[in-house]
Amino acid sequence: MGEEGKSAGGKMGEEVTEDDLPAADLKVILLGDSAVGKSKLVERFLMGDYHPRQLSTYALTLFRYKADVDGKDVEVDFWDTAGQERFSSMHPSYYFGAHACILAFDVTRKVTYKNLNDWYKELRKYRENIPVILVANKIDVDYKVTQKKFAFGQKKGLPFEFVSAADGTNVVRVFKDAIRAGVEYKLGDKKDFMDDVRSFQTAQHKKKEVYQL
Numbered sequence: 011m012g013e014e015g016k017s018a019g020g021k022m023g024e025e026v027t028e029d030d031l032p033a034a035d036l037k038v039i040l041l042g043d044s045a046v047g048k049s050k051l052v053e054r055f056l057m058g059d060y061h062p063r064q065l066s067t068y069a070l071t072l073f074r075y076k077a078d079v080d081g082k083d084v085e086v087d088f089w090d091t092a093g094q095e096r097f098s099s100m101h102p103s104y105y106f107g108a109h110a111c112i113l114a115f116d117v118t119r120k121v122t123y124k125n126l127n128d129w130y131k132e133l134r135k136y137r138e139n140i141p142v143i144l145v146a147n148k149i150d151v152d153y154k155v156t157q158k159k160f161a162f163g164q165k166k167g168l169p170f171e172f173v174s175a176a177d178g179t180n181v182v183r184v185f186k187d188a189i190r191a192g193v194e195y196k197l198g199d200k201k202d203f204m205d206d207v208r209s210f211q212t213a214q215h216k217k218k219e220v221y222q223l
């Protein structure tokens with residue numbers, strides 16, 4: 011499995027509020043049922059830290075991270091839903107302009123796996139083509155779960171990883187893969203139909219400045 015206990019290193023993600031959304035080069039969203047471990051996964055990636063009893067948060071959290079992609083700086087915003095998903099579907103702005111998605115379920119709660127279908131459907135309504143990585147979180151609870159087959163990823167043609175925010179298994183790999191896939195998506199110029207002209211222009215403008223890969 012590899013990568014146990016590793017974190018991305020570097021600075022802790024800067025937290026900002028929804029009113030103050032700075033544009034980053036890349037937007038990566040986290041999706042999945044409440045309490046599957048989305049926040050813990052981001053935290054794990056950004057700081058290699060883990061607080062087992064932290065309560066779930068109730069507002070959107072945006073973590074900015076400076077990634078290195080083939081020697082180039084790429085500013086990434088990780089969007090963490092933090093609770094809204096308990097009440098209804100996500101606000102479209104959550105999906106808007108996203109370049110990649112990490113879709114998570116919790117191996118200890120079957121319902122979170124069942125609900126992947128709804129998450130995926132909703133995501134594709136807004137972002138038809140963005141790369142999605144499927145992750146099965148909390149494998150530390152019982153590693154035997156990694157011998158089980160989870161057909162959803164295969165069915166949808168998604169890359170799939172077993173992860174643990176608790177011990178760090180595969181967390182760095184998944185986030186780095188998501189960043190790389192997001193950069194490739196952006197460079198590939200595949201525009202999802204929900205994008206408006208403004209975002210298209212911004213992307214074109216930025217691409218020149220940032221992605222001389």
Ligand SMILES: Nc1nc2c(ncn2[C@@H]2O[C@H](COP(=O)(O)OP(=O)(O)OP(=O)(O)O)[C@@H](O)[C@H]2O)c(=O)[nH]1
Pocket residue numbers: 042043044045046047048049050051061062063064065066067091092093094095147148149150151173174175176177
């Ligand atoms: N054993 C174990 N527990 C985990 C892991 N990841 C998260 N948890 C626990 O699961 C609970 C939920 O984690 P969160 O990261 O808050 O989940 P979330 O998906 O962000 O939940 P919402 O913010 O409500 O949407 C917390 O009690 C975490 O400590 C893991 O890898 N292993």
Ligand SMILES: [Mg+2]
Pocket residue numbers: 048049050066067090091092093
């Ligand atoms: Mg959360």
